[in-house]
Amino acid sequence: MEPILQTKHLQKSYDGSHQILKDINFSIKQGEVVVIVGPSGCGKSTFLKCLNMLEPMDRGEIYLDGKSIEREGKNISLYRQKVGMVFQSYELFPHLNVMDNLLLAPRKVQKRKKEEIQKEAETLLLRVGLWEKRKAYPRELSGGQKQRVAIVRALLMHPEVLLLDEITAALDPEMVREVLQVVQELAKEGMTMVIVTHEMKFAKAVADRVLFMDGGIIVEEENPQEFFVYPKTDRAKQFLNTFHYAALEI
Amino acid sequence: MQDLGIQVLFRGNNFLRLLEGMWAALRIALIAMALSVLLGFLFGMLMTIHNRAIQCISRIYLETVRIMPQLVLLFLVYFGAAKHMGVNLSGEMASILVFTFWGTAEMGDLVRSALIAVPTHQYESGAALGMKKWQTYFYIVIPQSVRRLLPSAVSLLTRMIKTTSLVVLIGVVEVVKVGKQIIDASRYTNPKAALWVYGAIFLLYFAVCFPFSKLAAVLERKLAE
Numbered sequence: 001m002e003p004i005l006q007t008k009h010l011q012k013s014y015d016g017s018h019q020i021l022k023d024i025n026f027s028i029k030q031g032e033v034v035v036i037v038g039p040s041g042c043g044k045s046t047f048l049k050c051l052n053m054l055e056p057m058d059r060g061e062i063y064l065d066g067k068s069i070e071r072e073g074k075n076i077s078l079y080r081q082k083v084g085m086v087f088q089s090y091e092l093f094p095h096l097n098v099m100d101n102l103l104l105a106p107r108k109v110q111k112r113k114k115e116e117i118q119k120e121a122e123t124l125l126l127r128v129g130l131w132e133k134r135k136a137y138p139r140e141l142s143g144g145q146k147q148r149v150a151i152v153r154a155l156l157m158h159p160e161v162l163l164l165d166e167i168t169a170a171l172d173p174e175m176v177r178e179v180l181q182v183v184q185e186l187a188k189e190g191m192t193m194v195i196v197t198h199e200m201k202f203a204k205a206v207a208d209r210v211l212f213m214d215g216g217i218i219v220e221e222e223n224p225q226e227f228f229v230y231p232k233t234d235r236a237k238q239f240l241n242t243f244h245y246a247a248l249e250i
Numbered sequence: 251m252q253d254l255g256i257q258v259l260f261r262g263n264n265f266l267r268l269l270e271g272m273w274a275a276l277r278i279a280l281i282a283m284a285l286s287v288l289l290g291f292l293f294g295m296l297m298t299i300h301n302r303a304i305q306c307i308s309r310i311y312l313e314t315v316r317i318m319p320q321l322v323l324l325f326l327v328y329f330g331a332a333k334h335m336g337v338n339l340s341g342e343m344a345s346i347l348v349f350t351f352w353g354t355a356e357m358g359d360l361v362r363s364a365l366i367a368v369p370t371h372q373y374e375s376g377a378a379l380g381m382k383k384w385q386t387y388f389y390i391v392i393p394q395s396v397r398r399l400l401p402s403a404v405s406l407l408t409r410m411i412k413t414t415s416l417v418v419l420i421g422v423v424e425v426v427k428v429g430k431q432i433i434d435a436s437r438y439t440n441p442k443a444a445l446w447v448y449g450a451i452f453l454l455y456f457a458v459c460f461p462f463s464k465l466a467a468v469l470e471r472k473l474a475e
């Protein structure tokens with residue numbers, strides 16, 4: 001099967017000299033869930049931002065549905081509608097209530113009918129257990145609730161691929177599960193996702209493939225059963241040792 | 251028969267004239283403020299661009315406006331520019347010009363700091379949802395900035411209204427000027443006229459400014475919540 005999203009020789013530096021991403025060749029197929037792990041500062045967020053074109057890359061190509069994507073120009077908006085993203089920080093719009101947060105982009109960007117989106121939004125909110133909160137403002141929600149709304153907001157754009165950047169990293173432990181559950185359900189339904197996370201149990205459960213990134217390159221690429229139990233490289237072993245998760249040994 | 255002092259306010263159409271004078275002053279402040287809001291937004295957005303030349307020029311403009319007393323600016327424009335460069339400018343026009351020049355700088359600075367107070371990830375979330383730059387500004391960044399700068403903008407408006415008491419000095423017939431005329435006209439019949447007229451002007455200014463300054467306080471409190 002053709003990859004849905006692909007990068008070839010992606011390179012990126014912020015200051016022109018120190019390369020954060022050295023040569024990333026990445027691809028993901030329809031319905032696949034790829035989890036990216038790696039030490040903090042290794043360039044995972046940078047990679048997702050490049051994938052979403054929030055950061056310009058220095059060199060390389062991005063392909064969506066086999067077509068090379070231009071780095072500039074008005075097609076960027078169209079591209080971003082197909083490649084959605086949810087961030088670590090709760091980035092709901094604080095001046096809008098939950099429903100208006102959800103409606104804004106589908107209405108203004110995709111020019112869809114309000115009634116239609118609203119119906120879909122209510123269905124999705126019901127599913128993530130937040131229908132009662134549809135009129136609430138972000139400041140009235142917990143971190144976990146905000147992230148679930150953020151996921152719904154991205155889903156309403158009907159993306160082909162969803163990028164999730166450590167969406168539970170800023171959450172209190174008891175809220176992590178409610179968010180990861182939503183992601184797991186999406187995975188079951190066949191949503192194509194690139195997930196950056198430090199939740200190793202979750203990574204093992206949800207991933208079809210794990211990429212281990214370090215020093216701006218993809219060091220290892222494996223299925224989760226292999227990677228988490230028999231990592232090949234020393235760097236990956238070292239990295240995994242920093243997580244004390246007995247549960248994975250089973 | 252000697253008047254009771256207060257009667258000076260109600261003789262003929264004196265009170266109406268005072269009100270008209272107040273309106274003339276208020277109109278200058280309101281027009282200038284409306285223009286300042288428009289231009290200030292542009293100026294504020296301009297100042298957030300990382301460009302040495304733009305930032306340098308904006309800095310100079312801002313500092314100039316802050317250092318110069320409004321009165322000097324009024325004289326400069328009305329007597330200087332108007333009379334010497336052959337531009338025929340009414341006192342009211344000159345006042346609106348100066349107040350807008352001043353207000354745009356102040357509004358611009360408010361807008362600039364409100365804009366940079368909106369976190370980067372708000373811009374990024376807008377972009378990540380496929381919104382164009384102007385859409386992100388229009389629907390996400392500006393509404394959040396407006397909340398932040400509303401209290402200071404309202405207090406700028408009250409300062410402007412107060413400062414209109416200076417425009418009498420370049421010949422605008424506003425409330426202070428009207429007051430003087432009334433006092434002059436009743437100099438012989440009512441020696442206490444000055445006290446009553448200026449008292450009335452004080453109350454008029456108070457009546458106009460108080461609601462605004464109260465509003466600013468309320469907004470400030472709401473925002474802190």
Ligand SMILES: Nc1ncnc2c1ncn2[C@@H]1O[C@H](COP(=O)(O)OP(=O)(O)O)[C@@H](O)[C@H]1O
Binds near residue numbers: 014020038044045
């Ligand atoms: N906007 C930026 N400007 C300059 N350097 C940055 C910027 N964002 C990230 N970096 C640097 O790039 C490197 C990779 O960061 P990041 O992609 O956030 O790593 P990760 O998400 O894997 O923790 C880090 O060294 C970080 O300091």
Ligand SMILES: [Mg+2]
Binds near residue numbers: 044166
């Ligand atoms: Mg990161």
